[in-house]
Amino acid sequence: MSRRITIYDVAARAGVSISTVSLAMNSPTRVSQAMRTRVYEAADALGFEPKTEAVARARRGVGRIGVLAPFSSYPSFYARLNGVFAAARDHPTEIVLFDHRWVGAASPLLSSLPRSGGRLDGLIVMGVPMEQAVADRLRESPMAIVLVEGRHDHFDSVRIDNVAGGRLAADHLVERGYESFGFVGEAQRSHRYRSPSEKRLQGFRERLEELGKLLHPQNIALIDLHADPDTSTHGVMPRLLRPPAALFAHSDTLAARVLREIRSRGIRVPHDLGLMGFDDSELATSLDLTSIRQPLHESGKAAVELLLDRLRNPDAPEREISLKLQLTPRLTTATHS
Structure with missing residues (x-):
């Protein structure tokens, strides 16, 4: 009978201490990417299996689903999470949350989960890009994977068509009679995504x-959404050198910040300027803000349903669910004349 591979074997092969291996497995954000790669490659080469996997196999009847998303930075992901809870309520399933701050940035935790996440039966990844090396590792793990607002050929996914959302906004503002236009969005944090x-x-x-x-181009403002909310949109209008008749903000949260900024400058909405957002959140309802509704709650539910189907049928072809967008017109884009 072959000897069980231990953390000491991984440390020896990687040429690091056992504490470094432990951190790479259990607290990956505390270890550099180069060191994590070194440890994981050693673990893969040796066929190392954490003890927690044995625990996971013993409790498959309950099932544990991880949800990785930037909960602390984007309110829309809470709405998706409510959909996850609603769908999981009727199943013997526990939900484990992993917070990842930035949309569009690679997640150190995600790269470690094939080894440190043995306690999970499945994982829903929301708004975090799937790098190929990470995808390869996850495919080799026993976890079922579903992507929300992401896509990879080898995983199930739930998405909306964001390009179509922008087109829908343009149609609405032109139909309302506006002649000049601006866009306020989030600055891109990584060109890999x-x-x-x-x-x-x-x-x-x-x-x-x-x-x-x-x-x-001068009517496009891309800002850091994670700067101080009191200053992040300060000066947006002066940067838009030709103040447009209508602004499209890429989220309701950003539209609300812009609304406060332009009102502080005596600009009236919708009399002087039309404004619309995206998400159709409770914030949009409160502000009487025109917005494009994306089915956030439904996307969380769909992700759980896909994941449970994958656990029941691991060899089934990958599926992609595309959810429809819907415009909700309100006061902030009243007909322009």
């Missing part, structure tokens, strides 16, 4: 051009 903001801007610009309108 196309953010929802970038895709919505693409659709908005392309559709305006098709309709014979121009989105001038």
